[in-house]
Amino acid sequence: MTGTIHGVGLGPGAQDLLSVRADRLVRGTKHIAFFRKAGRAGQARQIVNGMLREDAVEHAMEYPVTTEIPVTDPRYNAMLSAFYADWTKRLTKLSESGEDIVVLCEGDPFFYGSFMHLHSRLKGKVPLQVVPAITGMSAAWTATDMPVTWGDDVLTVLMATLPEESLAARMEEADAIVVMKLGRTLDKVRRALRKARRYDDAWLIQYAAMPNQTVARLAETEGQPTPYFSIIVVHGQGRRP
Structure with a gap:
């Protein structure tokens, strides 16, 4: 069976503002993916401190660029596009092996979030579910x-x-x-x-x-x-x- 990739909205930052569904998925899913800047813990990952199961496997998706070059520089989009394509392949492979994955999303996944760029690439390839959240x-x-x-x-x-x-x-x-x-x-x-x-x-x-x-x-x-x-x-x- 193919696993489901869940884009889980964590809300603004407090654990007690997560929805019941988000809380259940974060605590119960083995594979947890999250975005972060290289060398940083990642805000989404910090929000769920103490919530992950003991055997959780963490997948840190480190941006190749954030503010190092202007967004108007052609290299900016090229580097990010390659980054999202790479993680689309990795998450697809994991899903096809039968594993469910939670992608942690600050705020709401469909409100200016990085997950939307994965969603557009994963849609139609593997089962996807999105959990909305407080912005x-x-x-x-x-x-x-x-x-x-x-x-x-x-x-x-x-x-x-x-x-x-x-x-x-x-x-x-x-x-x-x-x-x-x-x-x-x-x-x-x-x-x-x-x-x-x-x-x-x-x-x-x-x-x-x-x-x-x-x-x-x-x-x-x-x-x-x-x-x-x-x-x-x-x-x-x-x-x-």
């Missing part, structure tokens, strides 16, 4: 203790990797805003928020739902380093009774 942005706006949208507010989710002018234009049109993939892009995002006149309303949430979570107004964090696991939230102020 990191949901944990971020919850951490501010304020609703992100009211009434007819439109929520706009932006990647900080977009050009500055594009960010500013979309921010100016939006009711509520979430900005993801920060880190080295933060200064650009600050400038874009100022151009859109949304800077004073922005909140910065670092490590949402994790033990080291921090929440502050963005304007109060000038000059501070910002990790990749950070999200900016600008709350909508729409219709309410």
